[in-house]
Amino acid sequence: MATYISHSPDETRALGEKWGRAAKEGWVLGLSGDLGSGKTQLVKGIASGLGCPARVHSPTYALLNEYSGGRLPLIHIDLYRLNGRSDVIGAGLEEYLTRPSGVTVVEWIERWTAGQVPEAHIQQIVFEHISEFERKITYDHSLA
Ligand SMILES: Nc1ncnc2c1ncn2[C@@H]1O[C@H](COP(=O)(O)OP(=O)(O)OP(=O)(O)O)[C@@H](O)[C@H]1O
Ligand SMILES: [Mg+2]
Known part of the structure; x- marks a missing residue:
């Protein structure tokens, strides 16, 4: 494992932007960490690195947002409100994790x-x- 210390939301977004530029079809990034630890900030950076024109909002209520218009589609999933693997399957999200396309970024991957x-x-x-x-x-x- 590698470690990066971010000192600001901008630095976290810049790290995401670098990964967005490098991202390949089928990537799945699993994000974990406390509320407010910066997961969504990173996803904003990934979107900009992919060249997605849309503004990224946390999909906490929608569970899944898809952003097109960039180099690859970005699928942004937030599992916070789900309780475990069976909930994720029940919500119809399993295929995004097991048969991914585009670039999939999952907040609260520990639920899965x-x-x-x-x-x-x-x-x-x-x-x-x-x-x-x-x-x-x-x-x-x-x-x-
Ligand atoms: N170094 C940093 N990196 C990222 N965010 C930071 C940093 N320092 C302060 N912040 C602030 O912390 C908050 C991070 O919020 P964000 O929505 O990205 O968290 P999250 O991990 O997605 O939380 P949640 O689990 O609720 O979805 C923002 O208000 C941001 O401005
Ligand atoms: Mg978030």
Whole structure:
């Protein structure tokens, strides 16, 4: 795992932008970390790195937002309100995690992995609060 210390929302978005530029068809990024730890900020950066013109909003109520118009479609999923794997399946979201297309970014991936080792194709990104503006972002080496 690699670690990045972000000192501002801008730095977190810039990291996402870099990954958005590098993203390949079929990528699944699984984001975990507390409320307000910066997951959605990262997704905003990914969208801009992909060249998506739309503004990204957290899909907490919709569960899933899809943004087109960029180099690849961006599927943004937020599992916060779901309780576990069976809820994710019940919501019809399993295929986005197991047979992905475009670039899929999943907030609260731990709802899906539920303590198990995630599927090998899911690249893990973990956010931790350090202070008001500092976040520790740990990610798979494959993203570096
Ligand atoms: N270094 C930083 N990186 C990202 N966000 C930061 C940073 N410092 C402060 N913030 C603030 O923290 C908040 C992060 O909110 P964001 O919606 O991205 O969190 P989240 O992890 O998606 O939360 P949730 O689990 O509720 O969806 C924003 O208000 C942002 O301005
Ligand atoms: Mg969020």
